[in-house]
Amino acid sequence: MSITDTTSRTIANLVKATGLPGNTDIRLLDLKPLARNCLLREGIRTLAILAEHDDLSLTDIRIFGDKCLANVRAVLSRLGERYADIMQNAPPLYQEIADLAGALRDGYDQDLIASVLARVTEAGAPGYLLCVWAEHDVSGYGGDSEIYIDGNHGGGLCHIGGDLWAWLSQHPLTPGTPATPGDPSTWKGNRAGFDLASLPVDDGGHNFARTTR
Incomplete structure (x- = not known):
């Protein structure tokens, strides 16, 4: 039909x-x-x-x-x-994560981050995707946050580039939203000014924090 x-x-x-x-x-x-x-x-x-x-x-x-x-x-x-x-x-990677378009448009918490970034990473991202939060306390991860990609799985952090963030954070029907997250080779942006070893806490997955209390 x-x-x-x-x-x-x-x-x-x-x-x-x-x-x-x-x-x-x-x-x-x-x-x-x-x-x-x-x-x-x-x-x-x-x-x-x-x-x-x-x-x-x-x-x-x-x-x-x-x-x-x-x-x-x-x-x-x-x-x-x-x-x-x-x-x-769309490339095969997109076929696996198409339903994540706009997944972070209404904000996110550590659980949503863990789910979304795990799927994108496992689908074939050129590195490990993670979120660095401002702080971690007894209630979990919170405060300002930013998504990074660890290009060599050993602390070589880069900001994410290309269309990935816009695709994840904007509704698919919002004017200017990219139709796909683009070629994964474009997702590694500029180097971050720190590495994972400088962060005091993580959940063993995709959530990290700059401070803990």
Whole structure:
């Protein structure tokens, strides 16, 4: 079935085919104002909520109608086609981590860092990805933080470069967000002004801290 077939695919399938996070605000979609406002008025604010509806329940919304339904389907289909093109042309590494697009857009804690950076590292990053936090105390890691890449697994820290950080930290639909994290060879940026041996604490994984108390 073609990804552009907007008549026989369910709303849920069209949403899934976009590859976008379920909590994507529908205001980020390029919907016509009437369709968008009708959905928002009904409390349909995210893609996950939209996916819970079918054609009938949507057209039951006051003044929504068939034209609004067609607009929703067309927008979802275009996004699905875009995602399919990205996946088709992306390198194998991206195939493994595509769902991490925008994973850090709403902030992060040590657990999310451990999960996300582990997957990117294991997928084939040119080094070990880690987060250096300002401090560590009994509640865990916190304060200001920055992501680095250890290019030789022995303290040769570099800032991350290329499109990786923008891809992880911005929503996929935010203008200017790269479609993929780019070639891993571009992820090693300038050398950091310190090494891992100078850091007093880590979790044995991807979280480190400059101070501990």
